[in-house]
Amino acid sequence: MRPANFDYRRPTTVADVLGDLASTPGARVLAGGQSLVPLLNMRLVQPPVVVDINRVEGLDELRERDGRLHVGATVRQATVLASERAQRAVPLLVAALAKVAHPQVRSRGTVVGNLCHHDPASELPAVAVALDAEFTVAVQGEGIRLIAAAEFFGEQFRTAVPPAGLVTGVSFPVAALGTVAGFHEISRKAKDFALIGGAAQFRLDTHAEVVDARVAVTGLGHRPLRMTAVEAALLGAPPTDDALRTASRLATGEVVAEVNARSSAGYRRRVLPVVVHRALRAAAARIEVSA
Amino acid sequence: MTATPPVAARPKYVGGAVKRREDPRLLLGRGRYVADIHLAGTVHMAIVRSPHAHARITSVDTSRASAAPGVLAVLTWDDIRDQAGPIPCIDVYPDSIPVLQTALADGVVRYVGQPVAVLVATTEYGAEDALSLVDVQYEQLPAVLDLDGATAGDVLLHPEHGTNVVTTIAQDVGDVDAAFATADHVYEETFTIHRYLPVPMETRGVVAEVDPITERLTLTTSTQFPHLVRGFLAGVLGMPESRIRVVAPDVGGGFGAKCEFYCEEILAPLLALRLRRPVKWVEDRREHMIASSHAREQKHTVRVAVTGDGTVTAVDARSWTNNGAAYCTLATTPASISSAMLRGPYRIPHYRARAHSVVTNKTPLAVYRGAGHPQAVLVMERMMDIIAADLGRDRVELRLQNMLTPEELPSDRGTAIVLAGQVVYDTGDYGYCLRRAAEMIGLSPSWAAEQEAARAEGRYLGIGVASLVEETAIGPYESAVVRVDSAGKVTVLTGSSPHGQGHVTTFSQLVADELEIDLDDITVLHGDTDVVVDGVGTFASRSAAIGGAAARRAAGVVKDKALQVAAHLLEIDVADLEWRDGAAVVRGMPDRSLSLGELAVAATAWNAPLPGGMAWNLEATYQHQAAGIAFSNATHAAKVAVDVETGQVEVLDYVVVHDCGTVINPTIVDGQVHGGVAQGLGGTFFEEAGYDADGQPQALNLQDYLMPTAGDMPWIRTDHMQSPTPLNPYGMKGAGEGGATGAPGALVNALQDALASFGVTLASDGPWTPERVLALIPAEVDQR
Numbered sequence A: 001m002r003p004a005n006f007d008y009r010r011p012t013t014v015a016d017v018l019g020d021l022a023s024t025p026g027a028r029v030l031a032g033g034q035s036l037v038p039l040l041n042m043r044l045v046q047p048p049v050v051v052d053i054n055r056v057e058g059l060d061e062l063r064e065r066d067g068r069l070h071v072g073a074t075v076r077q078a079t080v081l082a083s084e085r086a087q088r089a090v091p092l093l094v095a096a097l098a099k100v101a102h103p104q105v106r107s108r109g110t111v112v113g114n115l116c117h118h119d120p121a122s123e124l125p126a127v128a129v130a131l132d133a134e135f136t137v138a139v140q141g142e143g144i145r146l147i148a149a150a151e152f153f154g155e156q157f158r159t160a161v162p163p164a165g166l167v168t169g170v171s172f173p174v175a176a177l178g179t180v181a182g183f184h185e186i187s188r189k190a191k192d193f194a195l196i197g198g199a200a201q202f203r204l205d206t207h208a209e210v211v212d213a214r215v216a217v218t219g220l221g222h223r224p225l226r227m228t229a230v231e232a233a234l235l236g237a238p239p240t241d242d243a244l245r246t247a248s249r250l251a252t253g254e255v256v257a258e259v260n261a262r263s264s265a266g267y268r269r270r271v272l273p274v275v276v277h278r279a280l281r282a283a284a285a286r287i288e289v290s291a
Numbered sequence B: 001m002t003a004t005p006p007v008a009a010r011p012k013y014v015g016g017a018v019k020r021r022e023d024p025r026l027l028l029g030r031g032r033y034v035a036d037i038h039l040a041g042t043v044h045m046a047i048v049r050s051p052h053a054h055a056r057i058t059s060v061d062t063s064r065a066s067a068a069p070g071v072l073a074v075l076t077w078d079d080i081r082d083q084a085g086p087i088p089c090i091d092v093y094p095d096s097i098p099v100l101q102t103a104l105a106d107g108v109v110r111y112v113g114q115p116v117a118v119l120v121a122t123t124e125y126g127a128e129d130a131l132s133l134v135d136v137q138y139e140q141l142p143a144v145l146d147l148d149g150a151t152a153g154d155v156l157l158h159p160e161h162g163t164n165v166v167t168t169i170a171q172d173v174g175d176v177d178a179a180f181a182t183a184d185h186v187y188e189e190t191f192t193i194h195r196y197l198p199v200p201m202e203t204r205g206v207v208a209e210v211d212p213i214t215e216r217l218t219l220t221t222s223t224q225f226p227h228l229v230r231g232f233l234a235g236v237l238g239m240p241e242s243r244i245r246v247v248a249p250d251v252g253g254g255f256g257a258k259c260e261f262y263c264e265e266i267l268a269p270l271l272a273l274r275l276r277r278p279v280k281w282v283e284d285r286r287e288h289m290i291a292s293s294h295a296r297e298q299k300h301t302v303r304v305a306v307t308g309d310g311t312v313t314a315v316d317a318r319s320w321t322n323n324g325a326a327y328c329t330l331a332t333t334p335a336s337i338s339s340a341m342l343r344g345p346y347r348i349p350h351y352r353a354r355a356h357s358v359v360t361n362k363t364p365l366a367v368y369r370g371a372g373h374p375q376a377v378l379v380m381e382r383m384m385d386i387i388a389a390d391l392g393r394d395r396v397e398l399r400l401q402n403m404l405t406p407e408e409l410p411s412d413r414g415t416a417i418v419l420a421g422q423v424v425y426d427t428g429d430y431g432y433c434l435r436r437a438a439e440m441i442g443l444s445p446s447w448a449a450e451q452e453a454a455r456a457e458g459r460y461l462g463i464g465v466a467s468l469v470e471e472t473a474i475g476p477y478e479s480a481v482v483r484v485d486s487a488g489k490v491t492v493l494t495g496s497s498p499h500g501q502g503h504v505t506t507f508s509q510l511v512a513d514e515l516e517i518d519l520d521d522i523t524v525l526h527g528d529t530d531v532v533v534d535g536v537g538t539f540a541s542r543s544a545a546i547g548g549a550a551a552r553r554a555a556g557v558v559k560d561k562a563l564q565v566a567a568h569l570l571e572i573d574v575a576d577l578e579w580r581d582g583a584a585v586v587r588g589m590p591d592r593s594l595s596l597g598e599l600a601v602a603a604t605a606w607n608a609p610l611p612g613g614m615a616w617n618l619e620a621t622y623q624h625q626a627a628g629i630a631f632s633n634a635t636h637a638a639k640v641a642v643d644v645e646t647g648q649v650e651v652l653d654y655v656v657v658h659d660c661g662t663v664i665n666p667t668i669v670d671g672q673v674h675g676g677v678a679q680g681l682g683g684t685f686f687e688e689a690g691y692d693a694d695g696q697p698q699a700l701n702l703q704d705y706l707m708p709t710a711g712d713m714p715w716i717r718t719d720h721m722q723s724p725t726p727l728n729p730y731g732m733k734g735a736g737e738g739g740a741t742g743a744p745g746a747l748v749n750a751l752q753d754a755l756a757s758f759g760v761t762l763a764s765d766g767p768w769t770p771e772r773v774l775a776l777i778p779a780e781v782d783q784r
Ligand SMILES: Cc1cc2nc3c(=O)[nH]c(=O)nc-3n(C[C@H](O)[C@H](O)[C@H](O)COP(=O)(O)OP(=O)(O)OC[C@H]3O[C@@H](n4cnc5c(N)ncnc54)[C@H](O)[C@@H]3O)c2cc1C
Pocket: A028, A029, A030, A031, A032, A033, A034, A035, A036, A037, A073, A099, A100, A101, A102, A105, A108, A109, A110, A111, A112, A113, A114, A115, A116, A117, A119, A121, A122, A123, A124, A161, A165, A166, A167, A168, A191, A192, A193, A194
């Protein structure tokens, strides 16, 4: 459990990061290190160069702009979790972060690093997919481009970030007034990775009926799945527990047995509606609070 | 007679919740573990381990590794076969088949992780880099992993023996066949107990160093028994013990995994002797999961004879322990304890057990907190619930009916435990602990109605109890030296080397009370065979009862001698002196006294020798010998809630009513119970050392091998009952293992109670993951 040899760089500008990444094929970005360092120690990855982005200026911003909350590449999970602005703007992200690891890990781990790592059991990719998050990706000589969450997540542990690419940040749409959100997961023990997790968010219109429902589930297969049938079933009706439960029964999606093998495909299939229902229920429980 | 003014009794330390004296240093990060030892010129050892469960080694080519930068030596079995004997096993039976491991594989590897070659480099990174340069060719052999397959014997680990069943232990009490012939009910069940690991927070590690002048070897190792390691190493290397010093520095937990003598404890000394440089190795977690001893895995088939009134008259038990690929230092102890102790607190006059130790292509298995007790308790306590349910009897009442009462003790149980001896229960009130635990957890006549009401609301609650009697405080002996210096300060040397138990605190309490001095005047030293010349170690919940008794007796001898010295100095009869507040005081004349320090000075005064050839110095060595086994007892009670939609189990409440004889320090005893319960809970719900069909281990890190954390623990409520043992003058029994021993039985019984309405009969200790629990629940249940 000692890493193989690698060169370590700690640039202070995005341009230098991109230069370092471009100059050595296979170079890896180091953010919070909570996933990368164990991989290095177990020699599951052996990059020739590790580019530490923690001293890069401007990547640690958490701010609202043009109706979106922008989370820079070095913003810690703990920072977002503790941020009242984030709680107001993207309550689903905060609800999910409360389930990510424990405080020691969250105080180093970043939101962006978590998404780039793309563990198929991680909570945050489900949030990104549910909310149509947008990633800002920079590559030397190619400028900056935006990648939508729907295109971002590849097979497990893979993303659409090109080689030598740096994700400088991710943005989420700011929730409209009256939006409620909930995250529910089943894990083998407290604070462990999810066997399966559901992210749910919706808003009530003036008739107290559901609009803009968003539901996604993590842990089933390579990437988080939107539960479009559930979303559709919720629309236009009051979110009674019966309505939530009935809608949850429409949750389906391909379960890939060998992905997230902490539990069998059969188990995940069986509890899928339960997780969706409970995520919705957690969201509904916040209705009074936000009204 | 003049009345002496009453002197306020000095408060006793024993029985008080004294704060642990070792904690400030440890909590401030000032521990010194093996990894913290940095000797000048240290070189680093790394081990090439088998990637196969069973294979013949066809060739080992070390040339590329030897040529790698910084690599100083690469050794294979051929290089050391003449220098290192096999690893001893100390608990074999006379007819055990010897299946001993060697420090490096002798041509055949029998489990993933077995050491095949060893190398040393100038840096630990260089050593790890060089591992992949050792070219080992294997010819794979079929592997056998499970007990049934290994017992069938189609694949043999050691073909020369013709069987994989390497030890069979027999326990025979009464007339079992006659009891079954007259039984009204016979119950039969087979239980599986899965494999899991002690997983101490600190992994193992060694530093071996040879003094260039004296040629003496010092092995610093994270062990529970440095004195035994000294003896083993001397034997394996053919070296006199006088040339070996073994040091156990701070040890970050052991739980049985470090109550073993390992390959690395041979390899590092061999390399240090060759290279004449300190050789260091610290096990990483991945290695730990395959190279440190595993535990628990057993299968039990029991038949139980019961008469119409609920009297359990006989048990006929067979068990198989999956010992992995070879004997450990303590290999048959789990099977021995399970078979000797299966009946627990119950009378059951007729008993037969055959306990088989079986070799398979898994990591060798040894003792782990509770050794064979948790398995036995699970089996017996599940059976009591099964019988109660079938007979429509109250679970507590049925147990009480069959339990030994205090009046029936001592009770010779007719069984024996390897290394420990005859099982003769000494003292205890088992029924009290059960009744009290049942009352505390709320297992009252109204429980069934409460449970029914909760179920109507979709909440599946269960309560389980498990009563246990546990072998503790085994011998053969422990040594102690108590020495007083001229300042009146006291040094205690103990051969019982701690790894988290708090010996410094509890031994100080015992000695402080004996000498009537302050705790701060006492220093306790341990864990270095040059400082403490004689000792046994810390395991089997023995330290307080055996080592603590030795320390207090040694202090008593010192006190007696101090009184003699005082009598000589004061020229009065010793009978006219009494010991008070750390001084010899003339009876009725409190001003005329001599302090411990003054007496120590007198005992070393060259110009005024003590009379009658009395030995110099205020010092005594005492060896406390165990005259028998002290048996602790407890009842655990757990209350759980099962989420029938997801299979998740929440432990709502947990109670332990515990009797370990005289309690020296209730905080420490509670801590021992809490830690043990955490490990039992971990084994019941999370921890599993799984293997795939080819013998590849499935849990190589703590992401895959789940340990309980604070967030998973219930609030544990304890109550203490004290039935002192007559086996030492102070009444202490062992407290170290009862927590782990009772938890699986209580938790599985609680789960059973919660799920009983689904018609299930749980016959395994788990781990009860959400998935396994949900599989017991029909799918319609969540379609409310
Ligand atoms: C004990 C423990 C428990 C955990 N539990 C959970 C859990 O329950 N749920 C969960 O979701 N996660 C969990 N994690 C993972 C944790 O959330 C990590 O912080 C996260 O996965 C990675 O974030 P990081 O900032 O540490 O990234 P790093 O480890 O530094 O990097 C992760 C990967 O992303 C790449 N990367 C990082 N930043 C960028 C960037 N800006 N551009 C391009 N590539 C980048 C790296 O090269 C690397 O491949 C746990 C971790 C630990 C140690």
